[in-house]
Amino acid sequence: MPAESAIRLVSIYPMLLGTYGDGGNLRVLTMRARLRGFEVEPVELDAGEPVPDGADVYLLGGGEDDAQVAAARALRHDGGLARAVDRGAVVFGVCAGYQLLGKAFPGSNGVLEAGLELLDVTTARLPKRAVGELLAEPVSSSGVALAQPLTGYENHAGGTTLGAGAHPLARVRAGVGNGIDRLEGAVQGRILGTYLHGPGLARNPELADLLLSWVVEAPLPPLDLPAVDALRAERLATVKPE
Amino acid sequence: MRAATGLGRFAGAMSRTLRRGDGFVIGGRVVLAACPDAFARLCSGRRVAFVSATNGKTTTTKLLAAAMRAAGSVLTNNSGANMPAGLVAALAMPTQRVPDDAPVVLEADETYLPGLLRGTPEALLVLGNLSRDQLDRLSEVAMVARRWRTTFAAMPGLSAVANADDPHIVWAASALADVTWVSVGNSWTADSVLCPSCGAILRRDERDWSCECGFRRPSPSWVLDDGTVVDPAGARHGLALRLPGRANEANAVMALAAAHALGVPPETALPAMASVESVGGRYQTVTLGGRHVRLLLGKNPAGWAEMFGMLAPPPAPVVIAINARAADGKDPSWLWDVPFENLAGRLVVATGERRHDLAVRLTYAGVEHVTVEDPWTAMPAAVGASDEPLDAVGTYTAFREMLRRGGGARDAG
Numbered sequence: 060m061p062a063e064s065a066i067r068l069v070s071i072y073p074m075l076l077g078t079y080g081d082g083g084n085l086r087v088l089t090m091r092a093r094l095r096g097f098e099v100e101p102v103e104l105d106a107g108e109p110v111p112d113g114a115d116v117y118l119l120g121g122g123e124d125d126a127q128v129a130a131a132r133a134l135r136h137d138g139g140l141a142r143a144v145d146r147g148a149v150v151f152g153v154c155a156g157y158q159l160l161g162k163a164f165p166g167s168n169g170v171l172e173a174g175l176e177l178l179d180v181t182t183a184r185l186p187k188r189a190v191g192e193l194l195a196e197p198v199s200s201s202g203v204a205l206a207q208p209l210t211g212y213e214n215h216a217g218g219t220t221l222g223a224g225a226h227p228l229a230r231v232r233a234g235v236g237n238g239i240d241r242l243e244g245a246v247q248g249r250i251l252g253t254y255l256h257g258p259g260l261a262r263n264p265e266l267a268d269l270l271l272s273w274v275v276e277a278p279l280p281p282l283d284l285p286a287v288d289a290l291r292a293e294r295l296a297t298v299k300p301e
Numbered sequence: 302m303r304a305a306t307g308l309g310r311f312a313g314a315m316s317r318t319l320r321r322g323d324g325f326v327i328g329g330r331v332v333l334a335a336c337p338d339a340f341a342r343l344c345s346g347r348r349v350a351f352v353s354a355t356n357g358k359t360t361t362t363k364l365l366a367a368a369m370r371a372a373g374s375v376l377t378n379n380s381g382a383n384m385p386a387g388l389v390a391a392l393a394m395p396t397q398r399v400p401d402d403a404p405v406v407l408e409a410d411e412t413y414l415p416g417l418l419r420g421t422p423e424a425l426l427v428l429g430n431l432s433r434d435q436l437d438r439l440s441e442v443a444m445v446a447r448r449w450r451t452t453f454a455a456m457p458g459l460s461a462v463a464n465a466d467d468p469h470i471v472w473a474a475s476a477l478a479d480v481t482w483v484s485v486g487n488s489w490t491a492d493s494v495l496c497p498s499c500g501a502i503l504r505r506d507e508r509d510w511s512c513e514c515g516f517r518r519p520s521p522s523w524v525l526d527d528g529t530v531v532d533p534a535g536a537r538h539g540l541a542l543r544l545p546g547r548a549n550e551a552n553a554v555m556a557l558a559a560a561h562a563l564g565v566p567p568e569t570a571l572p573a574m575a576s577v578e579s580v581g582g583r584y585q586t587v588t589l590g591g592r593h594v595r596l597l598l599g600k601n602p603a604g605w606a607e608m609f610g611m612l613a614p615p616p617a618p619v620v621i622a623i624n625a626r627a628a629d630g631k632d633p634s635w636l637w638d639v640p641f642e643n644l645a646g647r648l649v650v651a652t653g654e655r656r657h658d659l660a661v662r663l664t665y666a667g668v669e670h671v672t673v674e675d676p677w678t679a680m681p682a683a684v685g686a687s688d689e690p691l692d693a694v695g696t697y698t699a700f701r702e703m704l705r706r707g708g709g710a711r712d713a714g
Contacts, residue, residue: 074494079634090667128500129495214437261665287661
């Protein structure tokens with residue numbers, strides 16, 4: 060993606076998938092790109108609005124059960140996100156937005172709901188809701204170059220199992236994450252799913268820049284934001300590995 | 302029961318003596334341990350009203366209690382302790398003697414409301430709004446509404462005064478036969494995008510909303526209209542509150558309709574409500590760090606949606622104190638649902654235990670800020686001196702801490 064054309068960011072249905080503050084991920088990506096001199100066109104899609112298939116990054120956040128089902132059905136019916144993935148777009152899904160990218164997830168009243176099948180994961184109900192700080196160490200086998208610990212807050216009841224097509228993003232040090240094999244998140248090509256709220260990209264600037272570097276196809280110059288460093292230092296000092 | 306109450310008083314006194322708290326809730330816990338059905342017994346023979354909502358329940362309770370007191374006497378939990386032990390303490394150990402048949406006005410935590418109703422099958426419910434808050438402790442909004450509706454449907458003796466503009470409130474309250482609908486607006490709609498009945502996307506037009514399934518906003522009999530209230534007979538009353546902001550006008554109209562349902566007319570209720578000037582220290586001006594400071598409670602996105610209009614206009618600086626203890630909700634991600642971009646053009650002092658979360662939010666919002674552990678001992682010079690009160694907004698425990706240090710009036714207990 061040449062720098063002279065704007066980076067197009069699409070937040071998918073934040074009114075449905077924005078219950079846990081994940082709308083912040085759009086603000087973080089927008090600012091981090093603009094501070095490097097890139098032009099950015101951020102878009103928030105109203106619920107049910109057609110998904111443009113020509114954008115660079117698509118963001119999905121956490122939401123309530125009924126809203127997650129409504130969003131998944133609308134996206135399946137629309138088809139725009141799947142076309143964008145075929146084109147090589149970057150997708151970042153958090154919590155409900157992570158689950159619905161997979162094959163299936165528990166919807167309203169626990170009834171299994173079909174996902175978008177863009178990510179080779181399947182989610183079932185955890186016996187106990189996972190609520191609290193989540194700390195995870197990136198794993199190199201994910202194929203993504205992350206060096207810093209991932210920090211966030213999780214609040215979900217999903218146990219997510221990875222299929223052969225998806226790689227784990229990280230290994231859980233504190234908290235639950237995927238709830239299976241002490242793993243957290245999933246990566247498949249340029250699709251990344253995680254249970255990290257906080258929002259995840261505010262707490263983990265390296266992850267935010269990874270998504271942007273996929274778009275601009277080049278490493279990004281460093282960005283000095285002392286407030287972000289202070290927050291990470293405080294969180295990492297507070298949350299001890301289990 | 303009497304023995305249990307005596308034990309509760311003793312425990313409360315011990316707790317105060319040992320400086321382990323103000324002793325209030327501890328006393329209630331002891332009463333409940335000695336007499337598990339204490340709440341139902343204490344309410345027996347009284348007209349009981351519960352006020353519940355995500356935002357405004359403490360204020361609405363205080364306004365309604367003021368209205369009831371103007372017409373006689375009332376028993377209320379003006380401590381803001383709104384879980385069962387706190388309510389039992391308020392009833393068993395009232396601060397003033399009241400007649401045995403005095404009505405009871407209680408603020409109830411949203412999640413505890415169904416359990417409390419078991420002891421009071423003929424209560425009046427005053428239901429304001431539901432939105433995201435403390436998501437680590439409370440359920441998602443739709444789940445709270447669903448649980449309320451199931452409880453209400455099984456208790457036909459209940460009646461309600463309910464906000465017609467909040468679809469979740471309507472979904473819950475419409476399980477009852479006797480509902481007085483009130484329109485006070487709902488400036489936060491992000492938690493009621495979907496129809497609570499069928500899950501389709503709701504159609505909205507200003508305050509009106511409806512769904513293709515037929516579920517729709519009921520026609521209100523009381524309406525808040527630009528600082529005045531229109532009663533069921535069509536008469537218009539000025540509110541003339543001393544409490545600031547649109548949200549408090551909404552609280553007052555809920556309280557006014559509830560007072561009417563309890564037999565107190567607007568002519569009696571309004572002057573009493575207008576005299577309330579601070580609720581548990583909210584809007585109170587205290588002295589902190591040698592400054593006049595006006596304390597405000599901002600604990601979730603819906604509350605903050607009403608906050609910007611209440612702050613002193615820019616370029617007045619503002620202190621924002623963020624904690625994430627149990628009573629605040631342990632996940633401050635909600636800061637990203639607040640349009641802090643609105644604060645551009647003024648300096649923000651970010652403080653509280655989670656000040657770094659706020660500082661990151663303000664950084665990405667492009668809002669000038671300084672991050673300080675304790676501004677009240679070392680206020681940044683950039684804030685400057687002023688005779689005007691400095692606004693300080695805190696989450697629940699951060700607000701209480703500022704109130705305590707400022708020596709604010711403790712109707713908050």
